[in-house]
Amino acid sequence: xxxxxxxxxxxxxxxxxxxxxxxxxxxxxxxxxxxxxxxxxxxxxxxxxxxxxxxxxxxxxxxxxxxxxxxxxxxxxxxxxxxxxxxxxxxxxxxxxxxxxxxxxxxxxxxx
Amino acid sequence: xxxxxxxxxxxxxxxxxxxxxxxxxxxxxxxxxxxxxxxxxxxxxxxxxxxxxxxxxxxxxxxxxxxxxxxxxxxxxxxxxxxxxxxxxxxxxxxxxxxxxxxxxxxxxxx
Numbered sequence: 293x294x295x296x297x298x299x300x301x302x303x304x305x306x307x308x309x310x311x312x313x314x315x316x317x318x319x320x321x322x323x324x325x326x327x328x329x330x331x332x333x334x335x336x337x338x339x340x341x342x343x344x345x346x347x348x349x350x351x352x353x354x355x356x357x358x359x360x361x362x363x364x365x366x367x368x369x370x371x372x373x374x375x376x377x378x379x380x381x382x383x384x385x386x387x388x389x390x391x392x393x394x395x396x397x398x399x400x401x402x403x404x
Numbered sequence: 405x406x407x408x409x410x411x412x413x414x415x416x417x418x419x420x421x422x423x424x425x426x427x428x429x430x431x432x433x434x435x436x437x438x439x440x441x442x443x444x445x446x447x448x449x450x451x452x453x454x455x456x457x458x459x460x461x462x463x464x465x466x467x468x469x470x471x472x473x474x475x476x477x478x479x480x481x482x483x484x485x486x487x488x489x490x491x492x493x494x495x496x497x498x499x500x501x502x503x504x505x506x507x508x509x510x511x512x513x514x515x
Contacts, residue, residue, distance in 0.1 A: 300444070326503055335495055335506040336447065379446050381504075389459045390435065392504065394446035 293318050296382050298395035306403050309370050313398045315380030316362045324383040324390075325356055325363050329376045330397065336379055339365075370402045410496050410507035417486055417514055424482045425510045429498030436479050437504070438471055439495040440464065447495055453479060486514045 298315045305311045317325075325342035340347065342354040342363050353366040367374055380395035409428040417423050429436050434455050439447035450469070452460040455476035465471075468486075473479040483490055491514045497504040 296446075333511075335509050337506070338503045341503060386460075389452050389454065390499070391460070392437065392449065394439075394448075396444070396446045 294395075295319060295393045296380055296395040298378075298380050298398045300396055300398060302399040302401050304401045304403055305370050307370055307372060309402075310366065310368045311370055311400065312364055312366045313378055313380075313400075314362050314364050315382075315395050315398075316360075317380075317382045317393075318361070319382070319384060320358075320361060322361075322382045322384045325354075326381040326383070327352075327354055327363075327365050328379040328381055328394075330379055331376050336394075339378070367400075370400075372402050372404060375400055375402045408496055408498050408505050408507035410494075410510050412510055413508060414511045415513070417512070419488060419514055420485055422482065422484045423486055423512065424480055425494055425496075425512075427479045427481070427496030427507055428477070429479070429496070430505055431477075433498035433500060433505070434476065435499045436473060437497045437499070438479070438481050439497065441493045441495055441509075442491075450481075450494075483512075486512075488514045490514050 327339040328336040329339045330336040342356045346355045351368045355364045377397040377399045379397045383392045411426045436453040438450040441447045451471045453473040468484045471481045493509045495509045496507045
């Protein structure tokens, strides 16, 4: 089983739709969770951290479910500019360093 | 510019040649990471530095790969005797506890 798993998509959604991505992780000792956004041929950029209590940033909501070992990202009122690959990132302290594992990403295409 | 800088942005090299990439992290970040990313995949961890100490290396980092961070500031990643399978985007990131900031990457093409 992969350490971090994501549905690669693509998710093709119309403008204005709500879309949700899930990401599962295998190591229950994982401590920190993030969503990154990566545009084609560009570097990943931090979208938001994911907190145990859940957090919201405008149209984006992230949730963490430690019991089921998954995190989610909800995008409301999708915009064309949301088209990108969304990477799930899981971090844990391993032997004194922060081990960071990326999922393969979920591709989102917002259609006019 | 206070972001992570990588140089060069693109590198085309012939198989068998050596290449070296440079990463300048955000100055107050003491953690520095190298990742490799191929098309359709997420970034794969290569190595990690805390200040000048290389604390972790992935099994992906064969003996043809070496990384240094001599003064705890910039880092270099060298690939010796490049192979076509080394073609990828090489990403550098530096971090605090709040997240990782990536450089724009060096896209390596081995022909």
